[in-house]
Amino acid sequence: MVRLPSALTPAGTVTNGSGPEGEATERAAWLNAVDRFGDYWMLGVFAIMVLVFGLLSPSHDLFTRASWLNISQYAVEFLLLAIGQTFVIITGGIDLSDGAVLGFTGMVSGVVMQSLLSAHANVTLTTVLGFATALLLGAAIGFVNGYLITRLKLPPFIVTLGSLTAIGAGATPLINGGNEVINLPSQIGTIGQTLIGGWIYVTVLVAALSCVVMGLILHRTRFGLRTYAIGSNGMGARRAGISVDNHLVRVYTISGLLAGLAGMMVMANFTDASPLAGQNDELNAIAAVVIGGASLFGGRGHMLGTVVGTFIIALLVTGLVLVGVSGSWQEVATGVIVVAAVAGDQVRLRLAER
Amino acid sequence: MSVTTDGVVPESAAAGTGAPVIAVRGIAKHFGSIQALRSVDLDIHKGEVVGLIGDNGAGKSTLVNILSGALQPNAGTILLDGRPVTFASSLEARRAGIETVYQDLSLAPDLSVWENIFLGREKTVKGPLRFVGWLDRRAMARESEIDLERTHIRIGSVNSLAGRLSGGQRQAIAVGRAVSWGSRVLLMDEPTAALGVEQQEQVGQLVRSVSSHGVPVLLITHNLPQVHKLAERVAVLFHGRIVADLRCSEVTVDDMVSWITGAALGTQRHDV
Numbered sequence: 357m358v359r360l361p362s363a364l365t366p367a368g369t370v371t372n373g374s375g376p377e378g379e380a381t382e383r384a385a386w387l388n389a390v391d392r393f394g395d396y397w398m399l400g401v402f403a404i405m406v407l408v409f410g411l412l413s414p415s416h417d418l419f420t421r422a423s424w425l426n427i428s429q430y431a432v433e434f435l436l437l438a439i440g441q442t443f444v445i446i447t448g449g450i451d452l453s454d455g456a457v458l459g460f461t462g463m464v465s466g467v468v469m470q471s472l473l474s475a476h477a478n479v480t481l482t483t484v485l486g487f488a489t490a491l492l493l494g495a496a497i498g499f500v501n502g503y504l505i506t507r508l509k510l511p512p513f514i515v516t517l518g519s520l521t522a523i524g525a526g527a528t529p530l531i532n533g534g535n536e537v538i539n540l541p542s543q544i545g546t547i548g549q550t551l552i553g554g555w556i557y558v559t560v561l562v563a564a565l566s567c568v569v570m571g572l573i574l575h576r577t578r579f580g581l582r583t584y585a586i587g588s589n590g591m592g593a594r595r596a597g598i599s600v601d602n603h604l605v606r607v608y609t610i611s612g613l614l615a616g617l618a619g620m621m622v623m624a625n626f627t628d629a630s631p632l633a634g635q636n637d638e639l640n641a642i643a644a645v646v647i648g649g650a651s652l653f654g655g656r657g658h659m660l661g662t663v664v665g666t667f668i669i670a671l672l673v674t675g676l677v678l679v680g681v682s683g684s685w686q687e688v689a690t691g692v693i694v695v696a697a698v699a700g701d702q703v704r705l706r707l708a709e710r
Numbered sequence: 711m712s713v714t715t716d717g718v719v720p721e722s723a724a725a726g727t728g729a730p731v732i733a734v735r736g737i738a739k740h741f742g743s744i745q746a747l748r749s750v751d752l753d754i755h756k757g758e759v760v761g762l763i764g765d766n767g768a769g770k771s772t773l774v775n776i777l778s779g780a781l782q783p784n785a786g787t788i789l790l791d792g793r794p795v796t797f798a799s800s801l802e803a804r805r806a807g808i809e810t811v812y813q814d815l816s817l818a819p820d821l822s823v824w825e826n827i828f829l830g831r832e833k834t835v836k837g838p839l840r841f842v843g844w845l846d847r848r849a850m851a852r853e854s855e856i857d858l859e860r861t862h863i864r865i866g867s868v869n870s871l872a873g874r875l876s877g878g879q880r881q882a883i884a885v886g887r888a889v890s891w892g893s894r895v896l897l898m899d900e901p902t903a904a905l906g907v908e909q910q911e912q913v914g915q916l917v918r919s920v921s922s923h924g925v926p927v928l929l930i931t932h933n934l935p936q937v938h939k940l941a942e943r944v945a946v947l948f949h950g951r952i953v954a955d956l957r958c959s960e961v962t963v964d965d966m967v968s969w970i971t972g973a974a975l976g977t978q979r980h981d982v
Contacts, residue, residue, distance in 0.1 A: 578832045578843035588818035595816045596830030655820035
C-alpha cells in the first residue's frame with residue numbers, strides 16, 4: 357500500500373501556454389466533479405437499496421414503522437463504533453479491536469452490576485457505575501492501543517489485531533465463565549425499550565447525539581483539523597508543531613470509549629451482556645466508514661458519510677433478511693461491499709492524481 | 711529556546727548593511743568520524759537573498775538542519791539579531807523566527823489552503839466555545855488571503871484543497887505560511903527542484919517579494935543559474951567549509967561551478 361502523498365507529485369508541471377493558473381482551474385473543474393461523485397455516490401446506492409429491498413420484500417415490509425425501528429436499533433452499535441473508526445481512519449490508522457472492546461466492556465460492566473445488585477446496592481447507582489465501568493474500560497483499552505502504536509512505533513493494524521485476539525478470543529470468554537449476564541438493573545432494559553415519540557429508541561438517540569457531537573468536533577474544532585492533518589501529511593503535521601503521538605493516543609482512546617458506550621447500548625437492547633456481542637462488528641464499522649467516503653490512506657472522510665455508510669450496512673443486513681436471504685450470504689455481501697468500497701476509493705485517488 | 715541577554719555582538723563585527731539578522735560563528739558538526747561541517751561562518755543581513763551552494767555531501771543539508779533546529783552543532787554559535795541562540799528542536803527555531811520551507815513543502819494535500827497556513831497555530835473563536843477549540847474559520851480564511859496577496863501568486867480560493875494546486879501555487883502557500891508568522895529569516899531548501907520553468911519564475915518572484923519586506927532569504931539550491939539571478943551573494947560550501955563568499959554581480963555561473971568543484975581552490979576534482 358505505497359502511495360506517494362500528492363504533495364510530492366509535481367502536478368501541473370507541464371506548461372502548455374495557458375499558464376499554470378488557468379491550467380489549475382481547468383483541472384479542478386472536472387476533478388471536483390469526480391470528488392463530488394466520490395462523496396455522494398453512496399447516497400445513490402442507499403436510495404437504490406431502499407427501493408430494491410422495499411419492492412422485493414413481501415408486502416413492502418421495508419416501508420413500515422416496525423422495519424424502521426428494527427433497522428435503526430440494529431444500526432446503533434455499528435454507528436457508535438463507526439464514529440470512533442472515522443477518526444482513526446482519517447489519521448491513516450485502523451482499529452480492529454472495537455468490536456472486541458464492545459463485547460468485553462459489556463461483559464465486565466455486566467458482572468460489576470450483577471455483583472453490586474447481589475450486594476443490595478442502589479439500582480440507579482449500580483446502573484451509573486455500570487456505564488462508568490464500560491466507558492472507562494473502553495477508553496483505557498483504546499489508550500493502550502494508541503500508546504503501543506505511537507511509543508513503540510507499531511503498525512495500528514498489528515496492535516489492534518492483537519487487542520482483538522487477546523480481548524475478543526481470550527479475555528471475554530473468561531468472564532462469568534463465558535455465560536451471559538442476565539441479572540442486570542431494570543434501568544438497562546428500560547433504556548433499550550423506551551421509544552421517544554413512537555419512532556426513536558433511546559439508544560438511537562444516544563448514537564445520534566454522539567454522532568452530532570463527534571461530527572462537530574471533527575469538522576469544526578482544532579482537534580478535528582489536526583486529525584485530518586496527521587492523516588494527510590504526518591511529517592508536515594509534526595513540523596507544524598502538532599504533537600502527533602499524543603493526538604493519536606487521544607484518537608484511539610475516543611474509539612475505545614465509544615466502543616464501551618456501544619457495549620452498554622447493545623446490553624440495553626438485549627437486556628443482557630453476552631460474550632458474543634460485538635463479534636465481527638469491526639469489519640462492519642470499517643466498511644461503513646469507507647463506504648462513507650473515507651480513505652484508508654488517511655486524510656479524508658466525513659461524519660455524514662459515515663452515517664450513510666452505517667445505514668447502508670444496516671439496511672443490507674436487515675434487507676436481506678426481509679427478502680429471505682440466509683445469514684451466510686449477508687456476510688458475503690458485506691465482504692464484497694468492503695472490498696468494492698476500498699477499490700472505488702483507489703480508482704478515485706488514481707483519477708485525482710492524474 | 712534559550713536566548714541569553716548578554717553576548718551582544720558589537721556593531722563593528724557586522725559587514726554589509728548594518729548588523730546581520732543571523733550570524734553563524736564557527737559552527738562544526740561531525741557524525742562519528744565524518745566531519746560534515748568544520749567551523750562555518752556566515753552572515754545574512756536584512757532583506758538580503760543569499761544562496762548556499764555546494765556539491766552533494768559538501769554540508770549544505772547539515773548546515774540547514776542546524777539552522778532550522780533539526781540538528782545541534784558540536785561547536786560554534788548562532789546569533790539571531792546579535793543574541794546567541796540554541797535550538798533543541800525545529801519548533802524552537804521556528805518560535806525564534808527561523809522559518810524553513812522544506813523541499814517537500816510539508817503541506818497537507820487534503821486540507822484547504824487556509825487550513826494549511828494556520829495548521830499548528832489555529833485561531834479559535836472568542837467566548838465559551840474556545841475551550842473546545844472551536845475554529846474561527848472565517849478569520850483564518852480572511853487572513854490567509856491577505857498573507858497570500860503578498861506572494862503575488864494567484865491561488866484562486868483559499869478554500870481549495872492544497873493537493874489540487876499547481877507546484878508554484880503550493881510553493882506560494884508554503885512561503886506564505888512561513889512569512890505570515892513574522893519570521894525573521896526564511897530558509898528555502900531546493901525550492902525549485904520539482905518545478906517547471908514557468909513555476910521557477912514564480913518562485914523567484916516569491917523570494918524577491920519576501921526579501922523586499924525585509925526578511926532575508928537563504929536559498930539552498932543546485933540551480934546555479936537561478937541563484938545567480940536571484941541572490942546578491944552566494945556562499946560556497948566545500949568539504950564542510952565555506953570557501954567563498956561571492957557577489958553574484960561579480961562572478962559568472964561558471965565561476966560558481968569551479969568553486970563548488972574545488973577547481974578554484976586548486977584542489978583536484980576527484981577529491982570531491
